[in-house]
Amino acid sequence: MTPTIKDVAAHAGFSIATVSRAINAPHTVNPITLDKVRQSIDALNFRPSPLGRQLRGERTRLIGVVLPTLANPVFAECLQGIDDLASAQGYRLMLMTTQYDVDRERHAIETLREHRVEGLILTVADADTHPLLDQLDRDGLLYVLMHNDTVRRPSVSVDNRLAAYDGVRRLIAHGHRRILMLAGSFAASDRARQRHLGYTQAMQQAGLTPAPALEVDFNAEELAPSVLAHLTHGANRPTALFCSNDLLAMVVMRGLRRARLSIPQDMSILGFDGLAMGELLSPALASICAPNREIGCAAWQRLLARIGGAREDRGFAATSLALTLPHSVREGATITALASQVDLDRASPAYGLAAPAATEKPFA
């Protein structure tokens, strides 16, 4: 069906070797021959199969990409960054998603290895303790992590601890004293743990008491009553929430609204990721921004450099491991400066009921 190099050779009246040379080293073949061969190639619409080349021991020019999910735009943005560069440079991407499941991570890596990818770009649940990554190191299969925040392995990310620290300090500077951190599953994210460290440090440094992160179910339609209770009741209810990622922040914002709390008057919100979409919210989401697309690009470049390096000089591969890209804090209308204490108890009894779109503001 698809023409092979043989068909071209027969059509042009030369050997397959000559056809191969006409493609890969045109200058070594007689211009007249070259012309004929090219005509045959066009006539048959022939494109050399990468399979043959790959099997011949050539480079596969295949890169494996392993991501937790595409439902979170953070990873879609990274992927877009990788694809832009990789495509332009003649590499193909093989994509697998893991849904934060370690078994699926294992399966993805194995599958991609079978396909003889030249390298891997991945975001895993927990980079430090990942046995498969050790295996990759042993086997000399090159990889670069994205977002995983570890100094032990080749990676590209922001300094999650520092970024969280900066963000929480901003909240403190705005007068907030009782700040709570919300996170999805800690188990699924070494980033979240780093961010909690930053939160803790900022709090302690300001003489405030950090709290354990409150775990929130991402996918639930409503905030769990237990969570909501934490946010609204009691003497130590927070005035600001630091959410370990933007998607979580948005879910929390919706939950708070349903509980008749207005943002930022009743509660300030700070996210993490810097999703473009956050700026389209109202109020616009304040967030600690990671340059997601650039992280993808940088991961690609590092991987390419390592691949290139490995081909010439195997020694220097391990020189620089973690690349830290600068983060920024995006101010947004979800944070308010605290003029006075806010009485949240007034609003809380209504949670769980349908709430009107407009919420009353306790002061203004």
Next chain:
Amino acid sequence: MTPTIKDVAAHAGFSIATVSRAINAPHTVNPITLDKVRQSIDALNFRPSPLGRQLRGERTRLIGVVLPTLANPVFAECLQGIDDLASAQGYRLMLMTTQYDVDRERHAIETLREHRVEGLILTVADADTHPLLDQLDRDGLLYVLMHNDTVRRPSVSVDNRLAAYDGVRRLIAHGHRRILMLAGSFAASDRARQRHLGYTQAMQQAGLTPAPALEVDFNAEELAPSVLAHLTHGANRPTALFCSNDLLAMVVMRGLRRARLSIPQDMSILGFDGLAMGELLSPALASICAPNREIGCAAWQRLLARIGGAREDRGFAATSLALTLPHSVREGATITALASQVDLDRASPAYGLAAPAATEKPFA
């Protein structure tokens, strides 16, 4: 470096044929032999290379996916749907994005063909007139379109015309009379044109005058003054906007806010796509929902069916082409029922200036 079937054969003391059989048809080999071979496989950590199999004329179990961009979650959601099923069924995805560029579409398709993908899942700019798709038809390479709304080719989408019709009728039912449609580049999207047809039909049926779609630059920070003028000035300024996709709707919402218009009091907004994120906005975005993930899943299933069909019975491949999935209209707070005419001229002089977060409402 990576062990081959030869290494296993040598290690186990059998021929490569036996090793191959041990892998692909275990029941045909002596249990004792089988055991030894398996031990060698484990010992060497051998995984058969798909390359060899593929070259041998076997199925590549590779599927090409061609998408405009991952920056729009619509496509990320589709991709997630595809990946969930495809991975589970032992297929690999090769992904390329095109940025709505026809040249890149061509390049992507060619590249994926070289890799001998068994089929293609794609969203292209314009399905009907696409010469490359005709080429695929001629060459018998199977493909399924997503979102492209055409009856001429295998595709999975909602009925864009009907969906838009339904949505606009909803606006009309809420009392809106002057409704404008906003779109990104028409050239880049056959969907947008279908949606405009639906808009036109709904308007005419209600005895209203449809307008040509207003093209809006997606990526601009602010709405263009000319666009804003259309929305705010003149006797026939609209009371509702139908945006050809949710991302556009969000951008427009931001632009309107900056121009000191409040939503939905000054302007109702209806989007298209049903992005989950839209529900997290405030006010929650009303939208015509396409089941994006399901579209991805269905596209995958159709492709698989066609691949299976093509392998047995080449005749029936062309039976059913377009699959239309049901859409729904998601009510949201961005649409208000029109009690009276809204005086927008008051708000418009301020556009282009920084606007306060809270906007006054002309009535309430």
Next chain:
DNA sequence: GTGAAAGCGCTAACAC
């Protein structure tokens, strides 16, 4: 400047 032939990793006849 060109062709013949080996071999990449694997499967599938075909022998034994």
Next chain:
DNA sequence: GTGTTAGCGCTTTCAC
């Protein structure tokens, strides 16, 4: 039940 061998599409010596 197991081994031998040809061949998938291609690149690359090595002759000529």
